Amino acid sequence: MDILSLFVLVPVLVVALLALTTGLKQARLVALAGGLLQFGMAVNLLFAYLQERAVNDAIFVFTRDIVWFKQLNIHYSIGVDGISVALLLLTAIILLAGIFISWKIDDLPKEFFISLLVLATGVYGFFISIDLFTMFLFYEIAVIPMYLLIGIWGSGPKEYSAMKLTLMLMGASAVLLVGILGIYFNSIAGGGALTFNILEIANVNIPYEAQLLFFPLTFVGFAVLGALFPFHTWSPDGHASAPTAVSMLHAGVLMKLGGYGVFRVAMFLLPAGALEWSWFFIILSAIGVIYGAFAAIRQTDLKYINAYSSVSHLGMVLFALLMLNKTAWNGAILQSLSHGFMTALFFALIGMIYSRTHTRDITRLGGLLKVIPFISAIYVIAGLASLGLPGFSGFVAEMNIFVGSFQQEGLFHRVATLVSVSAIVVTAVYILRVVGIMLMGPVKNEEFLDLPQATWYETTGILLLLLPIVGIGVAPLWLSDMILKSIQPFIQAVL
Amino acid sequence: MDLNSFFLMRHELLLLVIILLFVTAEIVIPRKKKGSTVHLAILLFGLHTALGFLTLEESSLFGGMFRTNSLIHFFKNVLNIGVLILLLQSADWLQKKIEKQNRGTEFFTLLFCSLLGMYFMISAGDFLMFYIGLELSTLPVAALAAYEIMKRKSSEAGIKLIFSAGLASGVSLFGISMLYATTGSIYFQDVIQVITTTNLTVLGFVLFFAGLAFKISLVPFHFWTADVYEGAPISVASYLSVISKGAAAFILMILLFTVLKPLMQVWENLIYVLALATMFTGNLFALRQHNMKRFLAFSSIAQAGFILLGLITGTQLGTATVVYFVMIYIFSNLAAFGVVQAISQKTGKENIVDYEGLYRTNPRLSLVMLLALFSLAGIPPVAGFFGKFFLFTAAASEGYYLLVFLAVVNVTISLYYYLLVVRAIFLRRGDNPVPHFSNQLYMRLGLAFTVIGILVLGLYSPLYDYIYELSGVFN
Numbered sequence: 001m002d003i004l005s006l007f008v009l010v011p012v013l014v015v016a017l018l019a020l021t022t023g024l025k026q027a028r029l030v031a032l033a034g035g036l037l038q039f040g041m042a043v044n045l046l047f048a049y050l051q052e053r054a055v056n057d058a059i060f061v062f063t064r065d066i067v068w069f070k071q072l073n074i075h076y077s078i079g080v081d082g083i084s085v086a087l088l089l090l091t092a093i094i095l096l097a098g099i100f101i102s103w104k105i106d107d108l109p110k111e112f113f114i115s116l117l118v119l120a121t122g123v124y125g126f127f128i129s130i131d132l133f134t135m136f137l138f139y140e141i142a143v144i145p146m147y148l149l150i151g152i153w154g155s156g157p158k159e160y161s162a163m164k165l166t167l168m169l170m171g172a173s174a175v176l177l178v179g180i181l182g183i184y185f186n187s188i189a190g191g192g193a194l195t196f197n198i199l200e201i202a203n204v205n206i207p208y209e210a211q212l213l214f215f216p217l218t219f220v221g222f223a224v225l226g227a228l229f230p231f232h233t234w235s236p237d238g239h240a241s242a243p244t245a246v247s248m249l250h251a252g253v254l255m256k257l258g259g260y261g262v263f264r265v266a267m268f269l270l271p272a273g274a275l276e277w278s279w280f281f282i283i284l285s286a287i288g289v290i291y292g293a294f295a296a297i298r299q300t301d302l303k304y305i306n307a308y309s310s311v312s313h314l315g316m317v318l319f320a321l322l323m324l325n326k327t328a329w330n331g332a333i334l335q336s337l338s339h340g341f342m343t344a345l346f347f348a349l350i351g352m353i354y355s356r357t358h359t360r361d362i363t364r365l366g367g368l369l370k371v372i373p374f375i376s377a378i379y380v381i382a383g384l385a386s387l388g389l390p391g392f393s394g395f396v397a398e399m400n401i402f403v404g405s406f407q408q409e410g411l412f413h414r415v416a417t418l419v420s421v422s423a424i425v426v427t428a429v430y431i432l433r434v435v436g437i438m439l440m441g442p443v444k445n446e447e448f449l450d451l452p453q454a455t456w457y458e459t460t461g462i463l464l465l466l467l468p469i470v471g472i473g474v475a476p477l478w479l480s481d482m483i484l485k486s487i488q489p490f491i492q493a494v495l
Numbered sequence: 496m497d498l499n500s501f502f503l504m505r506h507e508l509l510l511l512v513i514i515l516l517f518v519t520a521e522i523v524i525p526r527k528k529k530g531s532t533v534h535l536a537i538l539l540f541g542l543h544t545a546l547g548f549l550t551l552e553e554s555s556l557f558g559g560m561f562r563t564n565s566l567i568h569f570f571k572n573v574l575n576i577g578v579l580i581l582l583l584q585s586a587d588w589l590q591k592k593i594e595k596q597n598r599g600t601e602f603f604t605l606l607f608c609s610l611l612g613m614y615f616m617i618s619a620g621d622f623l624m625f626y627i628g629l630e631l632s633t634l635p636v637a638a639l640a641a642y643e644i645m646k647r648k649s650s651e652a653g654i655k656l657i658f659s660a661g662l663a664s665g666v667s668l669f670g671i672s673m674l675y676a677t678t679g680s681i682y683f684q685d686v687i688q689v690i691t692t693t694n695l696t697v698l699g700f701v702l703f704f705a706g707l708a709f710k711i712s713l714v715p716f717h718f719w720t721a722d723v724y725e726g727a728p729i730s731v732a733s734y735l736s737v738i739s740k741g742a743a744a745f746i747l748m749i750l751l752f753t754v755l756k757p758l759m760q761v762w763e764n765l766i767y768v769l770a771l772a773t774m775f776t777g778n779l780f781a782l783r784q785h786n787m788k789r790f791l792a793f794s795s796i797a798q799a800g801f802i803l804l805g806l807i808t809g810t811q812l813g814t815a816t817v818v819y820f821v822m823i824y825i826f827s828n829l830a831a832f833g834v835v836q837a838i839s840q841k842t843g844k845e846n847i848v849d850y851e852g853l854y855r856t857n858p859r860l861s862l863v864m865l866l867a868l869f870s871l872a873g874i875p876p877v878a879g880f881f882g883k884f885f886l887f888t889a890a891a892s893e894g895y896y897l898l899v900f901l902a903v904v905n906v907t908i909s910l911y912y913y914l915l916v917v918r919a920i921f922l923r924r925g926d927n928p929v930p931h932f933s934n935q936l937y938m939r940l941g942l943a944f945t946v947i948g949i950l951v952l953g954l955y956s957p958l959y960d961y962i963y964e965l966s967g968v969f970n
Contacts, residue, residue, distance in 0.1 A: 070960050074956075137875045159922055177899075181891040181896075181899065182891070
């Protein structure tokens with residue numbers, strides 16, 4: 001068994017084990033063991049990758065290729081580069097933190113952890129796939145458990161949000177399907193056989209007309225998951241209704257599938273389409289960046305604030321990818337990672353505050369810094385990281401994005417970049433607004449005076465997420481080095 | 496004609512023996528002394544299914560009236576497995592309701608007669624045999640649909656089915672006579688040589704097509720579907736939607752890809768339009784249903800629309816994907832109908848609202864339903880995903896990207912109503928959920944087979960490759 005297939009196999013086995021458990025204690029113990037194991041595997045993979053990279057300069061390493069459906073040339077084809085390794089680690093960490101945060105889940109605990117792990121299986125599988133069919137399969141596996149996770153364990157208008165989220169994302173995947181089929185049937189253009197393999201298709205010059213037709217389909221199919229304006233509306237509702245761990249995994253990991261797919265599939269395989277269409281999607285993503293930030297200012301529900309902030313931050317990822325240069329792409333990947341940790345941390349903290357005060361309305365909260373200092377202090381730190389303070393991951397990412405964007409000359413790109421950059425200021429406004437209203441000042445509600453402090457499992461979850469944020473912020477070089485090397489073949493194909 | 500050639504009709508002859516056994520039993524054994532025939536029926540049919548897997552050579556009989564080849568043989572086996580599962584799922588209902596009225600043997604006689612008709616229909620080598628098969632497969636089902644004689648709706652279903660089916664086969668026969676008029680033969684092998692696109696052949700073809708479209712319940716020949724499914728006993732509705740539709744789709748594919756291939760210019764456009772109409776109508780009507788049987792009726796209409804996407808290609812890939820999809824559809828729909836059957840049998844409840852909170856009282860049954868619905872909706876990793884993906888691949892291989900796009904839009908619409916049922920079962924708690932109950936052994940077996948099918952058919956790729964190889968016989 002190879003090191004990568006384990007990422008699919010282990011969660012499946014954990015799911016099978018979970019199905020045998022009864023009660024909360026057994027379920028969370030098995031889930032925790034599974035989470036720790038996957039975390040270990042991801043860390044191990046990171047070191048194994050760094051060693052392998054030193055001696056092997058193929059685009060993907062640890063590859064494995066098994067013929068699956070012979071007649072259609074569908075393979076179970078896997079492999080990783082620096083970007084997928086980093087994203088796998090992100091997934092494993094957030095999953096583990098999510099399991100800690102869900103320590104006290106009381107309703108159907110077994111089913112909760114099973115759905116969570118099925119989601120993780122889909123995400124892992126997506127990040128290791130080199131074959132478009134396998135990738136698409138895992139993409140859908142990752143999306144569908146969200147319906148049950150939000151619908152059963154959510155709060156508020158959960159049925160509505162769950163349905164909206166599932167339909168929009170599955171609708172996007174339907175569009176993506178057409179794009180993938182278009183790529184597949186044009187992969188014959190080089191004279192070879194029809195193939196779903198990304199690396200083989202990349203060597204084929206897909207006809208220009210086909211690229212123009214299928215690029216927007218593929219791009220939109222993925223980008224909806226990355227909250228592309230105007231298809232982002234599933235995200236705020238979905239996040240607001242989802243239980244804490246699901247919001248964390250969803251915003252932290254699942255939404256990253258969008259950006260990843262965009263550069264790995266849409267841009268890599270259809271470069272001419274990307275060049276022709278980039279202006280259009282730059283406009284949409286710039287609107288998303290600004291719109292998300294301004295929308296966040298007007299919200300009073302903590303989860304909505306964070307959800308709109310995600311729309312804004314992930315808009316930057318798409319924006320940077322569309323700038324089609326190396327620095328910006330590096331920033332996009334770093335932003336994906338940084339936003340993953342940050343937003344997961346935010347949602348974890350919001351979940352803790354909500355479970356104590358039973359409200360997420362910031363106008364009803366106040367002075368929390370005095371009552372629950374630890375949670376509040378971490379919230380401040382996460383906020384500062386989110387608005388791009390040097391020393392945290394957000395700064396490194398956004399710095400790269402905008403330096404890269406400014407490398408693009410021409411009035412259009414300049415204006416778009418200026419518009420997007422201004423979102424940083426707005427970000428500061430909505431972050432500091434929350435900090436001011438909710439954490440500072442007097443305690444507005446008497447019954448909030450004796451809220452319980454963070455428990456050990458909450459603290460563990462928080463620290464798991466906080467460390468990488470600081471880590472990337474303080475020592476970004478090894479990471480961006482790994483990413484830059486992996487980006488090289490992809491950006492070359494596009495330019 | 497020697498003894499050997501009789502073995503080519505092994506499926507038909509064996510089934511005929513079983514039918515005659517039941518008829519004799521009905522006559523000879525006095526009513527009072529008759530025990531339960533359900534076990535016997537399941538045993539005999541199980542044997543029949545097992546024997547069907549023996550290999551068989553490719554040939555034709557009666558001067559080409561009856562033909563068989565590996566793909567037809569394979570499909571008969573698929574139908575057998577479907578009927579076997581259906582029998583297992585209906586055992587409880589038969590024992591508790593039908594045998595109390597001493598009408599068990601008749602049920603099996605009628606059911607097997609209809610299946611025999613399907614065998615002949617898909618093995619037909621000329622239009623006459625085809626027509627006889629079509630009639631034989633439809634008429635007994637009308638009697639079956641009216642089988643719950645104490646229920647008004649059941650009789651209504653029987654009447655509706657027999658009238659619409661009579662009209663459809665009449666129209667079809669009219670079409671056949673026109674084809675005969677232009678080609679001078681009813682044998683497929685002769686017709687294919689001389690058939691050309693003249694006005695009369697096209698008219699004949701369209702009329703002929705309407706008869707089959709009725710059986711597959713393509714729009715606009717679908718009006719009987721929901722009413723009949725709702726009124727008929729669940730086993731019969733399940734049979735209509737799964738076995739009958741599967742066989743009809745299969746024979747339609749064979750006819751289009753062989754005899755009527757010269758008319759491809761005509762039927763391409765026809766199928767394009769019908770596919771869109773069927774998918775959209777089926778899906779949009781399914782959105783508003785409250786009764787599970789009506790819901791599954793419209794869902795099965797929509798599924799028929801998806802099947803057309805494979806038919807439009809006329810290639811080996813198309814053949815393979817259609818057979819593969821129909822097979823997966825049989826298992827998925829049987830699973831869904833099985834759960835509906837189990838719940839209706841225990842509680843008499845058939846509405847989606849009644850399913851609220853089902854997961855908390857009957858988790859296993861709920862999971863079977865979840866798998867079935869996901870498979871019908873085309874969600875990985877269950878089989879339906881592979882079936883749909885390959886159908887779309889087949890359509891896209893001929894350049895029908897717009898059709899594929901509209902089909903995937905329909906997949907998303909269908910996901911909504913499948914999720915409505917998931918919502919009732921898993922998300923809601925319900926004021927008055929179905930109490931916990933355990934199923935009879937036969938029902939459990941029947942559901943277990945479908946679950947195995949749903950899980951294995953997709954992921955186990957050699958099966959698809961096998962079907963693809965078999966599909967070469969028509970191209």
